[in-house]
Amino acid sequence: MKLTVKRNGFSLLTAVLIVLVLLVSACSNSSGNGKTNVNQTVEGKGDTEKKGDTEKKGEKKVLKVAFFQGGFGDSWFKELKTQFEAKHENVTVELEGDPGIMEKMGPRFESGANLPDVAFLTNTNWQMWAARGFLSDLTDVYEGQGLDGVTIKESLNDAARQYALYQDKAYIIPWSDGLLGMAYNKGMFEENGWKVPSTWKEFAVLAEQIKAKGIAPIVYPGKVVGYWDFVVKPMMVQAGGSEFLEKLLNVDSPDVYGDPARLAALQQFEAIFKNKWTLKGSEALNHTEAQMEFVNGKAAMIPNGNWLESEMKASTPEGFRMAMMPVPAVDNAKEKDVFFSMVGDITVVPAKAKEQELAKEFIIFASSKEMNRKFTELTGNFRPFNYSLEGLKVSEFSQSVMDIMQNNKPFTFNTNNPMFIKMKMYPSGDAYGNIVFGSKTAEQQYNDDLKFAKDKWEEYKKEVGMK
Structure with missing residues (x-):
């Protein structure tokens, strides 16, 4: 009897303990609605472990971003910093703006010391850096999905898309664009x-x-006088089309300098002076003085670029209205709807940069439509991507630039072809100066260029190492 009682007491105590354990377990696993989630203990443990791992992996990082401190200012880069940090709580973006960064980047690449993780630089022969292994391959960024549901490759305009490539790989992502052409006094018109x-x-x-x-x-x-490139080069492309431009930049034969497109453009340029369509005394003006004459109403048009409005902001009379216009088409143009793109500024990740993946993520973020629009809003300038200005407060001038860029085919004269770099655009000398001052006619310049190219062809081939 005693033994039986003892056993029954033990059984009762055990039962009570089991019930208490079950109640505690139920309470600890109870969801917010009072129901028990049988998977919550496992999931909660997994989430905790995952969060811990993330915190370890997400240790405080510094992303070093260098940029050319020039006409675009630093407002966009500060905005990038603020927004990127807001989306990456463990990341601090350290900005380095420097007007002289282009002179410093070469030595920094050479030494591997004091390198940024990502750099926004101006136009340069970056292909040499790529060939020497100084730049990270950004093909995965170029071809990968962006933040807007398309690849960066798809969102870039034609000129920028091609410019990014070297030996079929993307080592740079172009970061600014613009328009070279003719501005006009819209109010006067x-x-x-x-x-x-x-x-x-x-x-x-x-x-x-x-x-x-x-x-x-x-x-x-x-x-x-090189400002005349902004008008003459578009006329050459109009006259000869994209096929001519490709042949010229590849320059695998001196005969390309005898293409009729070159003569057509030079003759139309010559007509400007034969017909006295320029302001008297222009030959003695620098670019700022010429722009002053324009905003003061002394001339209706000026060869220029999309920086004109911002550059002359302090000197432009109140109420003056300006806009950009497409360069008029030459007779029998093969391609009328083209524009001379300023694409050439580059974003790079040094091959020895510490934060490679974070740098790529930063480039993708900077290439989103939101940040492209922000660039135009803050700087009045443009990115080489397809995006809209709708809803932005931009000037009439800026809108005219974007209209041309979105409705015409871009082209550039960017090339790393050593023969074209050696021969130059006008092999026999300064075509614009010769024609403006009457030392040569357009036809003489054209013939002299062709003759010079043929005479120097073999010599230059050896100098640049062409077979």
Whole structure:
């Protein structure tokens, strides 16, 4: 009897303990709605372990971002820093803005010391850096999914897409773009009922109308005669098309300098001076002085780029309205709807950078539509991606630039071909200066270029190491 009681007491105590354990277990595993989630203990443990691992992996990191401190300022980079850090709580973005960064990056690549993780640089012969192993391969970024559901490759414009490649790999992602061409006094045009010319025949009629008003059709910076590239190069591409441009930049024969497209563009350029369509005294002006004459209404048009408005902001009279126009098409143009793209500035990740993957993530973030729009909003300039300005407060001038960029085919003269670099655009000398000052006609310049290219072909081939 005693033994039986003892056994029954033990059994009762055991039962009570079991019930208590079950109740405690149920309470600890109870979900917020009072129900017990049988999977919660396992899942909770897994989440805790995962969070711990993430914290270990997500240790505090510093991403070093270097950039050229120039015309775009630093507001966009500060915005990138703020937004990227907000999305990456363990990351601090350390900005290095430097106007002289281009002179410093070469030595830094050479030594491997004091390297940024990602750098936004200006146009350079970056292919040499790639060939020497200084740059990380960004093909996975270029071809990988971006933040907007498409690849960066797909979101870039044609000129930028091609520019990113070297030996079929992407070592850079272009980061800025713009337009080189002709700006015009929009207020003056509207006041006089003048239409923007789409061809040089229409331009000729317009120029005479402008002259009749006592205004010069065009002012240009004679001391920086290279600004005429912004007009003449588009005319060459119009006349010869993309096929001609590819042949010229590849320059595998001197005969390309005898292409009729070159003569057509130079002759149209010559017509500007034969017909006295320029402001008298332009040959003595630098670029700032020429731009001052333009905003002061002394001339209706000026060869220039999309930086014109911001560069002249402090000097532009109140109420002055300017816009960019497509370069008028030459006669019998093969491709009318083209524009001279400024793409050339590059984003790179040094091969020896510490935070490789984080740097790539930063580039992808910077290439999103949101940050592209923010770039235009903050700087008044443009990115080489397809995006809209709708809803942004941008100037009439900026909108005209974007309209041209989105409705015309971009081209550039970027090339790493050693023969073209050696021969140059005009092998026999300064075509614009020769034609402007009358030392050569357009046809003489054209013939001299072809002759020079043929005479020097074999010599230059040996110098640049071509077989």
